[in-house]
Amino acid sequence: MKFPYLFLSMLLSGTVCAAANQDMAALEKLADRFMQQEVSQRQASYKLGRLDRRLVLPACSSPKVDWSNTAQTSGNTSLVIVCPDSGWSIRLPVTVSEKQLGVVLTRSVAAGEVLQAGDVKLVEMANPAMARNVINSVDLAVGQSMRSGAPAGSWLRNFMVHAPYAVRAGQPVKVSAGGDGFSVLSEGTANGNAAVGEAVSVRLSSGRVVRGMVQPDGTVSLSY
Known part of the structure; x- marks a missing residue:
């Protein structure tokens, strides 16, 4: 009867150890929720890195997530995950890409027309190189007069409009x-x-x- 008892003891011991170790996937989910909240106030997207699954840390009841450097929240940066109870902290890389937005004409317009709210919309620019001179706010476009005609779908650039x-x-x-x-x-x-x-x-x-x-x-x- 010693062998089954020993096996059961080892199994229970292993279960306890596993439960005492921090779940890395749970930390990544916590970091993802943090980033969702952060970019909800910005025109940006993000891509989180992954934590090393070989890392063994004591389980934390209330881990905290923040920027590792609050002055660098764009581009290639990182988050810091801290456990106040156990005193450990780890970094998680994240890449934040600011969206380039531009104003597009929703219909064909003629020279001299004054743009109305329905004539323009804000669209994300897939190629940031296209952003040069493109108006990036609908408020800056509405009420402006066209210097020349342009077809629907055209990016609205600064030199295409003037104040009436x-x-x-x-x-x-x-x-x-x-x-x-x-x-x-x-x-x-x-x-x-x-x-x-x-x-x-x-x-x-x-x-x-x-x-x-x-x-x-x-x-x-x-x-x-």
Whole structure:
């Protein structure tokens, strides 16, 4: 009867030892949940490494996960998993790839059209090299005017749009001039196109050409 008893003792002893060792797969799952939460606030994807299954650590009831370096949370970096109870810590490599997003036209547009919310959408760029000059926010595209036409599916680049013109060449405009203690309002004709906040030259009724800044109400303001 000694042999069965010895076998049973060894089996029970092995079970206890196994239970006392940390499950590496459980730590990886914990790290994965940490990363899911981290990238949920970012336009990024990640790929976790794997822990060495040959590593033997005491089981931890409440392991903690954090960045090994909080100043480096992108690219090739790592997490640190710590067991406050047992005092051990291990690193887990992770690669974080920031997504490159760009604005795409959802329909064909013509030159001079002012973009509306339904005309554009934000799309992930598979090739980061394509990101140059591509507008990366829908808010920066809506309300802009097209310099030239473009088909649906085109990436919307900075040079393809401009702020809508508040003043156009040949258009009658009011010109305001003000200074210390005086204010004058006159009329003239714009010599070019300009958006709010841009400078434009105006020919006054007297024939004099002046240059001023276009205001939100369409007037051209001169400063002295």
